[in-house]
Amino acid sequence: MSTVDHYDSIPNNVNLHTDRKLQRALEKWQPNFLKWWMTMGPEGFQLDDIYLRTAISADSDGWANFDYVRMPDYRWGIFLADRVEGRTIGFGDEADELAWQQVPGEYRNELKRLIVTQGDTEPASVEQQRLLGLTCPSLYDLRNLFQVNVEEGRHLWAMVFLLHSYFGRDGREEAEALLHRNSGDADQPRILSAFNEPISDWLHFYMFTYFTDRDGKFQLLSLAESGFDPMARTARFMLTEEAHHMFVGETGVLRVVQRACELMKESPNEDARSLGGIDLITIQKYLNFWYTTSLDLFGGEVSTNAANYFAAGLKGRAYEQKKYEDHVILDSYYSVLKPEDDKIVDSDVPMRNALNSILRDSYVEDCQRGVDKWNKAIATAGINFELKLPHVGFNRTIGIFSNSSISPDGEVLEAEEFARRRNDWLPTAADQEYVATLMISVMERGKIANWICPPTKGIKGKPFEFEYVRRYAGESA
Ligand code: BYC
Numbered sequence: 001m002s003t004v005d006h007y008d009s010i011p012n013n014v015n016l017h018t019d020r021k022l023q024r025a026l027e028k029w030q031p032n033f034l035k036w037w038m039t040m041g042p043e044g045f046q047l048d049d050i051y052l053r054t055a056i057s058a059d060s061d062g063w064a065n066f067d068y069v070r071m072p073d074y075r076w077g078i079f080l081a082d083r084v085e086g087r088t089i090g091f092g093d094e095a096d097e098l099a100w101q102q103v104p105g106e107y108r109n110e111l112k113r114l115i116v117t118q119g120d121t122e123p124a125s126v127e128q129q130r131l132l133g134l135t136c137p138s139l140y141d142l143r144n145l146f147q148v149n150v151e152e153g154r155h156l157w158a159m160v161f162l163l164h165s166y167f168g169r170d171g172r173e174e175a176e177a178l179l180h181r182n183s184g185d186a187d188q189p190r191i192l193s194a195f196n197e198p199i200s201d202w203l204h205f206y207m208f209t210y211f212t213d214r215d216g217k218f219q220l221l222s223l224a225e226s227g228f229d230p231m232a233r234t235a236r237f238m239l240t241e242e243a244h245h246m247f248v249g250e251t252g253v254l255r256v257v258q259r260a261c262e263l264m265k266e267s268p269n270e271d272a273r274s275l276g277g278i279d280l281i282t283i284q285k286y287l288n289f290w291y292t293t294s295l296d297l298f299g300g301e302v303s304t305n306a307a308n309y310f311a312a313g314l315k316g317r318a319y320e321q322k323k324y325e326d327h328v329i330l331d332s333y334y335s336v337l338k339p340e341d342d343k344i345v346d347s348d349v350p351m352r353n354a355l356n357s358i359l360r361d362s363y364v365e366d367c368q369r370g371v372d373k374w375n376k377a378i379a380t381a382g383i384n385f386e387l388k389l390p391h392v393g394f395n396r397t398i399g400i401f402s403n404s405s406i407s408p409d410g411e412v413l414e415a416e417e418f419a420r421r422r423n424d425w426l427p428t429a430a431d432q433e434y435v436a437t438l439m440i441s442v443m444e445r446g447k448i449a450n451w452i453c454p455p456t457k458g459i460k461g462k463p464f465e466f467e468y469v470r471r472y473a474g475e476s477a
């Protein structure tokens with residue numbers, strides 16, 4: 001088991017103190033990170049004590065420590081899953097050779113690009129969510145928001161560690177740039193489109209953590225297979241934190257759905273909005289938006305980039321080692337949907353070119369599980385309504401469907417018809433204005449906003465009524 005150094009200014013299990021140069025570079029980046037956190041991170045709660053878990057080691061049963069902490073004092077650390085001696089490259093043209101402990105020169109640019117793209121999403125999500133605390137539905141939810149935020153901050157640290165350790169001067173420059181691009185910025189936006197979309201209310205937040213953090217899960221699963229061993233080890237550790245983010249999303253949406261059902265039953269014409277809830281149709285529209293925006297994050301369905309990453313052993317399939325026998329896949333094909341005239345047809349694509357589709361299809365399957373749970377709650381309430389994942393071609397801006405107009409049911413439409421019906425399928429300005437009127441801060445212990453049910457249990461065995469956030473009593477800063 002690797003030992004953890006908590007006394008370093010940067011907690012880590014990578015023996016940072018033995019590499020003075022790297023340590024100095026990271027210590028130079030640290031104040032810039034904190035400056036970014038104070039200006040672009042959560043607005044308004046930086047002096048409060050938050051009941052948070054902090055990663056303190058990388059072993060499977062002891063890594064999470066729960067305590068009150070002020071966010072700027074959070075111990076953002078560098079943790080990699082333990083090294084497996086003799087690990088080999090698991091797939092691609094160099095399968096079975098020893099995994100790389102250093103960056104192979106011929107793949108340097110590709111690898112750096114993957115790390116920068118991954119790293120860029122982490123601070124982006126914190127920026128997207130920075131105002132949500134001001135309208136939290138409960139202290140429990142407020143704490144969960146901040147838990148997600150500090151961990152995305154830690155994921156940024158993980159990628160910056162890789163850039164500083166393995167990519168020299170241009171790695172350090174990329175690490176700086178990660179703090180300078182900003183979500184939604186007109187001149188220097190974040191790299192991937194989903195991370196420039198506003199998360200202006202809590203329904204957006206729950207959908208984002210359900211659907212978009214789940215893209216993170218699948219991207220990390222494929223990077224966890226990487227032949228570049230430090231990348232694989234950082235990804236494996238990040239995955240342990242990711243589960244909670246998706247839990248926040250899944251249970252968050254569930255609680256909004258449950259409340260919608262309760263209010264529908266109280267209302268004479270099953271109108272959740274008339275009693276201050278979020279109606280199921282609006283929930284479906286938000287789902288449509290974040291699901292399809294997250295599908296774009298898998299890249300094109302047919303991709304030579306993906307084929308190259310696989311050939312090079314940089315990015316595999318999710319569960320490459322556990323789930324597959326053929327790790328070379330030179331003679332296999334994969335069936336990919338594509339639009340053709342007024343139909344959607346199957347086409348066989350050489351498997352290496354279809355890797356983004358393969359990863360995306362496992363994502364779709366994973367997404368469905370939560371939707372099933374939400375539908376079960378609706379059925380249990382005795383309401384006749386079903387939430388659905390729309391067709392993978394709907395509302396796409398990347399890939400094979402990006403120039404087509406596909407309805408949520410998978411019909412190929414004329415662009416005009418799509419434009420005419422768009423408001424039935426995606427959140428309108430009016431929908432979001434309505435949801436915004438419900439977003440009122442509830443910060444009393446044990447209380448919750450009207451539009452959402454309380455959770456069935458709290459965090460770490462604590463009740464819902466627990467004081468998850470202790471307000472700072474002094475002068476505000
Ligand atoms: N937006 O070959 P293609 C997370 C570009 S989320 C803008 O089809 P490829 C998190 C692409 O760069 C996980 N541009 O795709 C979640 C390429 O440009 P060039 C984040 C896009 O390269 C919540 C061109 O289009 N991690 O961690 O196979 C909270 C053709 O690309 C987009 C990763 O994504 C897009 N959506 O795949 C916090 C892993 N898609 O070469 C955190 C690292 C494609 O023509 N990234 N393009 O200039 C990757 O693996 C790949 O870069 C992608 C794209 C999967 C994103």
Ligand code: FE
Pocket residue numbers: 122151152155216238
């Ligand atoms: Fe993350």
Ligand code: FE
Pocket residue numbers: 152213216242245
């Ligand atoms: Fe996450």
